[in-house]
Amino acid sequence: MSRATxxxxxxxxxxxxxxxxxxxxxxxxxxxxxxxxxxxxxxxxCRTLDRIDxxxxxxxxxxxxxxxxxxxxxxxxxIGELRQxxxxxxxxxxxxxxxxxxxxxNEFRQKRAKAGxxxxxxxxLRAVN
Numbered sequence: 001m002s003r004a005t006x007x008x009x010x011x012x013x014x015x016x017x018x019x020x021x022x023x024x025x026x027x028x029x030x031x032x033x034x035x036x037x038x039x040x041x042x043x044x045x046c047r048t049l050d051r052i053d054x055x056x057x058x059x060x061x062x063x064x065x066x067x068x069x070x071x072x073x074x075x076x077x078x079i080g081e082l083r084q085x086x087x088x089x090x091x092x093x094x095x096x097x098x099x100x101x102x103x104x105x106n107e108f109r110q111k112r113a114k115a116g117x118x119x120x121x122x123x124x125l126r127a128v129n
Contacts, residue, residue, distance in 0.1 A: 007043055013053050014046035021098070038096055045092040048085055055082040 006018040021042060024031050034042060055078045068074040 007046075010046050011050040011053065014050040017049055018042065018046045032098070034096075041092055041095055045089060045096070048089040048092060052082060052085050052089065055085060 006015045006022075010018060021032055022034070058078045059076050059082065062076055062078075064076055064079060065073045066076050
């Protein structure tokens with residue numbers, strides 16, 4: 001297996017996610033095939049993972065409560081942004097329609113192939129009748 005390349009600017013977790021989905025692994029023998037739009041969505045999901053890690057590190061470093069402008073304790077602003085980034089990540093990954101595992105990958109392909117064959121079969125029957 002060759003070492004995968006990944007887009008510039010990705011950090012550790014983003015690179016790992018990119019490699020996991022764009023290269024074959026022991027568990028998943030085939031490489032997932034992404035359209036140009038799907039690759040852009042995948043890139044945004046990877047960037048979002050990196051943002052999530054950076055926000056989490058800031059919260060871990062500063063704590064969940066920080067001093068406000070008048071020294072009152074307020075919720076760390078990164079917490080709200082972290083929640084937004086997590087929701088964004090979920091939407092991005094869901095839009096990729098990724099199979100959950102190898103069995104799901106094979107099942108997905110089989111269902112798509114069966115649906116295509118059924119469509120052709122139905123079309124051929126309509127042409128005969």
